[in-house]
Amino acid sequence: EVQLVESGGGLVQPGRSLRLSCTASGFTFGDYAMSWFRQAPGKGLEWVGFIRSKAYGGTTEYAASVKGRFTISRDDSKSIAYLQMNSLKTEDTAVYYCTRGRITIFGVVTYYFDYWGQGTLVTVSS
């Protein structure tokens, strides 16, 4: 059974840093892309960033709202994906979800996200 468990959320002051972890089980972690999403209270889903599998270069992509502040990494030996969040702002307050990415290529590349963790709440407030 595929499981994704986020940890590391909590209350943090503006300007500080926080690192989230996503521990995966039930699949060969290194074969998949991993992505982070977030959802502010009462708002829609927002993509945060993405890391490809090593087979596709292990490269990352980020939403404009977090680029330069957030960093995604992965440790395939431990089946863990990380989201390092620096210079946090009050508008970063949200539930953060870790997801597994699937790639399909029909002339163009597309990714979708077939398993989601239950999320971890990050509150940025003084």
Next chain:
Amino acid sequence: SYVLTQPPSVSVAPGQTARITCGGNNIGSKSVHWYQQKPGQAPVLVVYDDSDRPSGIPERFSGSNSGNTATLTISRVEAGDEADYYCQVWDSSSDHSGVVFGGGTKLTVL
């Protein structure tokens, strides 16, 4: 950047058919994926690659995509289908690649 437009809300009576649209410029050239999110829960993938269903998703959920509109169709709607629904594409047309979501549609079962 690429924009996806969804109606904020759709209402349907039990047993009827709900259609949730997702508009985007030439979206028919992209693969569209749909997620269901019930209150307090994580999203669940219900349709991927325009019209494929993950295992465990009822056949009542189907998708189509052509021109400037993708559509999620829910047949024989049940009370348990009441949720927010989001469409998603992977956009690699700008100077970087990334995920784009529609704003979400709240499905109300009357």
